[in-house]
Amino acid sequence: MNLTFSPEDEAFRAEVAQWLSDNLRGEFALLKGRGGPGDEDAFVEERKRWERRLGEGGWIGLGWPEEWGGRNLDLSRQVIFNEEYARAGGPGRAGHIGETLLAPTLLAFGTTAQKERFLPKIRRGEEFWCQGYSEPNAGSDLSNIKTRARLAGGRWSIEGQKIWTSLAHEADWCFVLARAVDGSRGREGLVYLLVPMDQPGVTVRPIVQITGTSEFNEVYFDGAETAAENVVGEIGAGWKVAMATLSYERGISTLGQQMLFRNELDRIMETARENGAVEDAGIRRRLAAAYAGLKIMRYNALRMLSHDHAGGLPREAYITKIFWATWHRDLGELAMEVMGPEAEVVGEDGFNLLQRLFLFSRSDTIYAGTNQIQRNIIAERALELPREPRGECHG
Known part of the structure; x- marks a missing residue:
């Protein structure tokens, strides 16, 4: 490193x-x-x-x-x-989802025709993407998806529902994980499809957050179609492609994310100096701890990115998400304490940036894998401990 x-x-x-x-x-x-x-x-x-x-x-x-x-x-x-x-x-x-998630997936698994069709418009900032993974009963357990895709007459027809789909209301295309093989269960029989959003059979319903914004959406596929050639990888092997896409979430952009975190921490420290909260020894200690945590985050990310991924993810990659999600949630709480009583007052222009930080950071420990699931992943994949029992419980 x-x-x-x-x-x-x-x-x-x-x-x-x-x-x-x-x-x-x-x-x-x-x-x-x-x-x-x-x-x-x-x-x-x-x-x-x-x-x-x-x-x-x-x-x-x-x-x-x-x-x-x-x-x-x-x-x-x-x-x-x-x-x-x-x-x-x-x-x-x-264009974050297109550039950092779909594009490397196409470079690794896509056909020449798919690369020629989709990469130039992502590179020119002309087409925007969203990710169709999670479902109401398949969030942390993604392999439980029920959305179905059927191939007939050179077209895929898709039926099902996705949820927590970031920026679906602004996207031109969605990469969708669906079940393509009748009777398949779990990770088997899945397909990774590239689906246009502007068509009959696609309905997007924004999910309004406590912040008043709606980054996330429900997406309903009711006979939505895409061309037969819009399959990335092999039919039935969609899980492999989907997991590769998720691995790119832990990529270079994490360093940019950390700089955004630093900007937020700087804003909190500036507020503490302006309103006198910095005089409180407990606040100073927590500000110092937040700064130290951000440094640890950076060094771990550089160590992870320096690793040769051909042999799989290094162990330090498994702690990345739970570390930054927990740190950022705590930073939001610290922001409210630094603001003091003003944290509970909404201005004429709505929530300020620190209030938005607090409210949105509550979701950090849920999306992209809950903290609970992340602990299981660390235990089973990184530490190679026995897998958690997944059978039925008979009490």
């Missing part, structure tokens, strides 16, 4: 910082610091235009092979871009 950057890397950092400074102004100035978790309904169309500006600048697909429009940049340069993007207050990425 290398914690330093070369002079060439630092020159690249300066290039990134300068480009962001030159472009996060004018029509995009109002986007600084907006559109992140809990704020994803902010300036949606403007952030889509920003995505196209990133594409024009060559800042989408930095690690992709050059033959598919990427820049084939190494890990250090990708880390630098994500860190500088967050440092500059770059807005929440409208």
